[in-house]
Amino acid sequence: MTEADSTGRTPHTNLGDVMQHEAHTQEQHRHGQHGTGQNRHGHGHGAHGPASWGTAVRATLHCLTGCAIGEILGMVIGTALGWHNAPTMALAIALAFFFGYSLTLYAVTRAGLSLRTAIGVALAADTLSITAMELVDNGVLLIVPGAMEAQLSDALFWWALAAAFAVAFLATTPVNRWMIGRGKGHAVVHQYHG
Secondary structure (H helix, E strand, O other), X not given: OXXXXXXXOOOOOOHHHXXXXXXXXXXXXXXXXXXXXXXXXXXXXXXXXXOOHHHHHHHHHHHHHHHHHHHHHHHHHHHHOOOOHHHHHHHHHHHHHHHHHHHHHHHHHHOOOOHHHHHHHHHHHHHHHHHHHHHHHHHXXXXXXXXXXXXXXXXXXXXXHHHHXXXXXXXXXXXXXXXXXXXXXXXXXXXXHO
16 A cells, blocks of 8 residues: 655556566566666666667567557458458557557566556557557558558558558657657566567
């Protein structure tokens, strides 16, 4: 239970801080680092600085993998069933989030986090990254003439989808680098699937 401060108010607790603390505590326990204030990479809890482009690229590739699986599956299902653009795109986006989160859940639960904590970590790690990726790649698909009307057998369908993912990757990598440098996004889960 949270104790009240000297003014009688209960201090605000940041969910991200709680999740990070539990993740660090479990990792320290496995590596015998109680009280050192360091994670398994030797970085202090509060030490944030510019993230490397390599780290940002890895985080973005992780995000892109889940998004691509979900989005391709959604587009294939919607196109095969002859759905209109809006429901096809809605299904593709929903599946992109589902598979994006699922990859992170898989990684962090294998590392020992409880499912409840893992869900919070996945939401904190991936929401902004997947959102940015989905906005960009669906925006590209909408502006490529004929892309949304193309059938699975059309080269345009696959070319436009590949181009949309490439543009989304380029646009989302700086977003991930910015977030990781501030201890957010994939920084929350980096130690589990770095």
